[in-house]
Amino acid sequence: MSEAVANPAPAIDALRIEHLEVSYQVGRHERKVVSDVSLAIRRGECYGLVGESGCGKSTVAFAAIRYLARNGRVSGGRIWVGGRDLWSLPARQLRRLRTRSVAMVYQDPGRALNPSMRIGRQMAEVFEVAEGLAGRAALERASHMLARVQIASPERVLHNYPHELSGGMQQRVVIAMALSMRPELLILDEPTTGLDATVEAEVLDLIAHLHADLGNSILFISHNLPVVARMCDRVGVLYAGELVEEGPAADVFGDPRHPYTVGLLRCMPSYGMSKNDGRLETIPGFLPAPGTISGRCVYADRCANATERCRVEAPPPVDLGGRIARCFYPERAPDLPRQGVAVPLRGAAQASTPEAQAVKPNDGPLLRTRNLSKTYRIAGRPLRAVHEVTLELWPGETLGLVGESGSGKSSLAKLLLGLASPDAGSQVELRGETLPASADDRTQEQLKALQMVFQNPGSALNRSQTVRRLLARSLRLTRLEGAAREARLEELAASVRLTLEHLDEKPRRLSGGLKQRVGIARAFAGGPRVVVCDEPTSALDVSVQSAILNLLVDLQAQEHVGYIFISHDLNVVHYLSDRIAVLYLGRLMEMGPADRVFSGPHHPYTEALLSANPSLTDADAPRIHLSGELPNALNLPSGCVFHTRCPRKLGSICEREEPPLAEAVPGHAIRCHIPADLLGRTVLRNNHNN
Amino acid sequence: MSILTAALHASRAVARSRARERWQAALRSKTLLAGVTILGFWIVCALWGARLAPLDPYADDLLATLAAPSAAHWFGTDQLGRDIFSRVIVGARDILIVAPLATLLGTVLGTALGLALGYLRGVVDDVTSRVIEAVQALPLVIVALMALAAVGTSDLTVVLVIGFVFTPLIARTVRSAVLVETELDYVAAARLRGDGTLAIMFVEILPNVLPIAVVEMTVRLGYAIFFVASLSFLGFGIQPPSADWGIAIAENYSLVGSYWWTVLFDAAATASLVVGVNLVADGLAGVFDT
Numbered sequence: 001m002s003e004a005v006a007n008p009a010p011a012i013d014a015l016r017i018e019h020l021e022v023s024y025q026v027g028r029h030e031r032k033v034v035s036d037v038s039l040a041i042r043r044g045e046c047y048g049l050v051g052e053s054g055c056g057k058s059t060v061a062f063a064a065i066r067y068l069a070r071n072g073r074v075s076g077g078r079i080w081v082g083g084r085d086l087w088s089l090p091a092r093q094l095r096r097l098r099t100r101s102v103a104m105v106y107q108d109p110g111r112a113l114n115p116s117m118r119i120g121r122q123m124a125e126v127f128e129v130a131e132g133l134a135g136r137a138a139l140e141r142a143s144h145m146l147a148r149v150q151i152a153s154p155e156r157v158l159h160n161y162p163h164e165l166s167g168g169m170q171q172r173v174v175i176a177m178a179l180s181m182r183p184e185l186l187i188l189d190e191p192t193t194g195l196d197a198t199v200e201a202e203v204l205d206l207i208a209h210l211h212a213d214l215g216n217s218i219l220f221i222s223h224n225l226p227v228v229a230r231m232c233d234r235v236g237v238l239y240a241g242e243l244v245e246e247g248p249a250a251d252v253f254g255d256p257r258h259p260y261t262v263g264l265l266r267c268m269p270s271y272g273m274s275k276n277d278g279r280l281e282t283i284p285g286f287l288p289a290p291g292t293i294s295g296r297c298v299y300a301d302r303c304a305n306a307t308e309r310c311r312v313e314a315p316p317p318v319d320l321g322g323r324i325a326r327c328f329y330p331e332r333a334p335d336l337p338r339q340g341v342a343v344p345l346r347g348a349a350q351a352s353t354p355e356a357q358a359v360k361p362n363d364g365p366l367l368r369t370r371n372l373s374k375t376y377r378i379a380g381r382p383l384r385a386v387h388e389v390t391l392e393l394w395p396g397e398t399l400g401l402v403g404e405s406g407s408g409k410s411s412l413a414k415l416l417l418g419l420a421s422p423d424a425g426s427q428v429e430l431r432g433e434t435l436p437a438s439a440d441d442r443t444q445e446q447l448k449a450l451q452m453v454f455q456n457p458g459s460a461l462n463r464s465q466t467v468r469r470l471l472a473r474s475l476r477l478t479r480l481e482g483a484a485r486e487a488r489l490e491e492l493a494a495s496v497r498l499t500l501e502h503l504d505e506k507p508r509r510l511s512g513g514l515k516q517r518v519g520i521a522r523a524f525a526g527g528p529r530v531v532v533c534d535e536p537t538s539a540l541d542v543s544v545q546s547a548i549l550n551l552l553v554d555l556q557a558q559e560h561v562g563y564i565f566i567s568h569d570l571n572v573v574h575y576l577s578d579r580i581a582v583l584y585l586g587r588l589m590e591m592g593p594a595d596r597v598f599s600g601p602h603h604p605y606t607e608a609l610l611s612a613n614p615s616l617t618d619a620d621a622p623r624i625h626l627s628g629e630l631p632n633a634l635n636l637p638s639g640c641v642f643h644t645r646c647p648r649k650l651g652s653i654c655e656r657e658e659p660p661l662a663e664a665v666p667g668h669a670i671r672c673h674i675p676a677d678l679l680g681r682t683v684l685r686n687n688h689n690n
Numbered sequence: 691m692s693i694l695t696a697a698l699h700a701s702r703a704v705a706r707s708r709a710r711e712r713w714q715a716a717l718r719s720k721t722l723l724a725g726v727t728i729l730g731f732w733i734v735c736a737l738w739g740a741r742l743a744p745l746d747p748y749a750d751d752l753l754a755t756l757a758a759p760s761a762a763h764w765f766g767t768d769q770l771g772r773d774i775f776s777r778v779i780v781g782a783r784d785i786l787i788v789a790p791l792a793t794l795l796g797t798v799l800g801t802a803l804g805l806a807l808g809y810l811r812g813v814v815d816d817v818t819s820r821v822i823e824a825v826q827a828l829p830l831v832i833v834a835l836m837a838l839a840a841v842g843t844s845d846l847t848v849v850l851v852i853g854f855v856f857t858p859l860i861a862r863t864v865r866s867a868v869l870v871e872t873e874l875d876y877v878a879a880a881r882l883r884g885d886g887t888l889a890i891m892f893v894e895i896l897p898n899v900l901p902i903a904v905v906e907m908t909v910r911l912g913y914a915i916f917f918v919a920s921l922s923f924l925g926f927g928i929q930p931p932s933a934d935w936g937i938a939i940a941e942n943y944s945l946v947g948s949y950w951w952t953v954l955f956d957a958a959a960t961a962s963l964v965v966g967v968n969l970v971a972d973g974l975a976g977v978f979d980t
Binding site for chain 2: 027417418419439440442444447450451452454455456459460461462463464465473474476477522525526
């Protein structure tokens with residue numbers, strides 16, 4: 001920003017925002033959600049805007065194209081797009097600006113496309129409106145644009161309806177439409193958030209490639225710091241509607257100067273970090289409600305570096321030479337006190353993995369599946385969601401399940417819990433005892449032993465019940481009565497760090513993190529032996545995620561439960577898991593100790609997943625690309641199901657024969673025709689946060 | 691923990707202010723206000739009609755039959771010389787007993803049926819849903835007339851017949867709401883702690899679909915009033931000698947050419963009650979949506 005102020009000619013900036021303030025009318029109150037945000041995006045620059053949900057990222061983007069919700073209002077500041085003062089533009093010129101100079105891509109491509117129109121028609125419309133082209137000419141331009149976003153057969157895609165395309169293809173189409181007028185400024189609002197890691201990596205590569213090619217400016221909005229680190233030249237960090245830090249991406253992520261940025265970066269489990277290395281950092285407290293803090297630092301309540309001055313005076317943006325931080329003490333940020341510095345967990349947390357088994361030879365596995373399969377019938381055709389999965393879970397152990405959407409992770413979880421019935425011949429055993437297929441037929445003891453933490457705490461908690469009632473209903477499994485049950489309930493709440501006051505609230509009054517704590521308390525109500533966690537933190541912000549992960553680790557250490565932990569975030573899976581199983585199209589492709597699955601030798605699919613995993617430090621590492629799309633589960637490839645996308649396909653053997661899940665070393669099995677010693681290895685990057 | 695507590699208080703304050711905002715929205719809603727005023731007026735008439743009526747609604751005056759509206763008889767008199775204004779006021783009573791009871795019966799049965807169909811699904815749901823569609827294809831007044839002709843007419847049978855006719859309609863609305871709820875994870879969580887089918891349906895799901903059932907009930911109440919008035923008009927609803935708007939219209943509609951006041955005020959009363967109830971329904975739906 002400092003340069004922007006020094007430079008009196010805003011025309012050179014693709015987007016320039018000065019002292020922006022945006023308020024929303026909520027009921028009778030006006031809430032200021034963005035205050036005093038100033039930033040400038042130079043021509044050809046990719047600028048990242050990061051922050052947790054509710055920080056005002058999208059509001060800034062919408063204000064930049066003058067497209068706020070009806071109850072939103074810019075209450076101060078000015079915005080220039082390509083040198084034009086946005087708020088003084090008459091309606092016609094604004095329309096022209098929106099068609100030609102600025103384009104926006106939203107998070108959900110499925111909702112950005114009209115479901116009842118063929119892709120060709122939708123794309124041609126852009127050229128008809130903007131350039132007056134018609135019919136054949138417009139379609140040809142559309143086809144040309146699709147080729148530019150690396151769609152292999154544009155002619156076919158032009159004839160498709162949006163629902164016939166995968167999420168990644170849809171997002172390519174949306175990007176093609178956004179770029180078709182060669183806008184000076186492209187706004188990308190969480191463009192890859194709904195996509196799988198391998199698809200995300202591809203779309204990001206595409207965006208980077210087009211950016212280099214077209215040289216337009218990009219405003220890239222994301223909550224995902226590694227993605228922003230990879231894509232952007234400069235970044236701005238938003239917190240509670242204020243730009244708290246801004247600077248070159250490498251500086252901000254490598255040497256952050258605002259305590260919030262420091263906290264955010266420390267919250268994320270880094271690549272290769274494990275629960276045995278110590279607890280994750282958290283940011284204490286909560287994001288303040290918008291517009292409730294003024295006249296002091298918005299972050300003071302959560303900041304370990306805060307002094308009396310921070311609470312009575314709002315810090316101005318401090319120029320640190322090419323970067324700014326809105327903090328009185330930017331030089332102290334790197335020394336922000338840590339909370340639980342690498343305290344290794346007590347021995348109790350150590351899992352009795354097969355290696356540790358020698359110590360307790362009598363203990364069999366807690367949970368074991370044999371040939372677990374699930375076939376759905378779609379219009380008479382079989383859809384194999386889960387195919388012959390055989391695995392074991394040991395007491396106190398975490399087995400991580402990874403794979404893209406459609407890999408059968410959630411179906412597998414449902415089978416274990418008895419929420420879906422498996423095919424004949426499948427078997428689920430709990431401590432050697434075969435479980436009935438349906439939860440409805442299981443005994444109280446069996447139900448108590450196997451519980452679940454759901455992905456979306458909003459849907460998993462009954463909104464009409466108070467937390468107390470909700471937990472009490474789950475405590476009925478314990479057969480405790482009266483005062484004893486009451487005591488257990490309060491103990492349970494305390495164990496997930498809920499206060500007594502939370503107990504009398506209904507779920508909608510709790511934040512996402514608190515709701516997930518209630519969901520965890522419910523799963524632990526009956527003293528379970530196995531808890532299945534289905535993406536328990538994917539709906540949460542990073543700072544909340546770390547607190548929930550710490551809680552799960554603590555509870556595991558106390559109760560010695562086994563976790564089946566499903567997540568698409570590899571760093572999170574690695575942090576929590578002792579062993580990792582990789583699923584592809586319902587089949588186990590690889591299973592072994594977490595470190596070995598990460599370091600290799602690993603299955604080519606695992607290798608691709610790891611390579612797609614965005615990292616803060618290795619932003620420029622070479623990536624392995626998976627060609628093509630996840631095959632249709634109704635029409636599985638012959639032989640090895642991965643051969644259609646495998647970068648290391650040997651030849652016809654992969655198309656003819658399904659490889660066995662063979663042990664490379666004891667405890668580490670890989671389903672591949674390539675011998676283990678020729679499979680890929682990844683050097684464990686040791687980059688524990690700063 | 692103090693930060694937790696502070697945040698909780700803040701979120702509580704937000705929730706409380708949301709409840710207050712909803713209440714204020716209800717007070718601000720002109721639709722709801724108008725509806726409540728009209729409905730309230732007729733409820734007062736139904737409760738204390740006999741005392742409010744200026745004249746005895748049942749007293750004949752053979753010297754003043756078919757008198758036009760005047761200072762003595764504001765709405766005129768009917769063929770027997772009875773004061774129409776008093777009869778309109780008293781006439782609110784029976785319809786405001788029969789129609790709400792019938793609606794309530796339909797809502798209770800319909801909600802239970804909708805819960806069962808939406809949660810259990812399967813063959814029973816398929817068959818019942820087709821039957822419901824078949825019932826909906828028939829004109830409901832005809833169905834009700836046939837039923838009443840078979841079992842005989844009384845206030846009780848009218849309540850039962852309208853209640854049963856409404857049951858599948860309400861069941862359909864509730865069923866679709868239950869289908870959405872069943873997919874939510876809290877239902878899976880209830881199964882995982884061994885809750886029975888009835889407990890899941892009535893303890894877990896019912897409270898969450900209740901607002902939908904309530905809005906549906908107010909909408910149906912408007913239909914029920916119209917329904918009862920139609921049946922009375924046809925002679926199958928409320929029975930004479932009770933003062934009733936539908937009966938009065940039936941008795942006098944042949945006179946409407948020369949003695950318009952014998953029909954107009956009863957018709958207007960019926961219409962205003964239906965409109966009032968519908969305004970309340972719209973207003974409530976709007977407030978629930980905010």
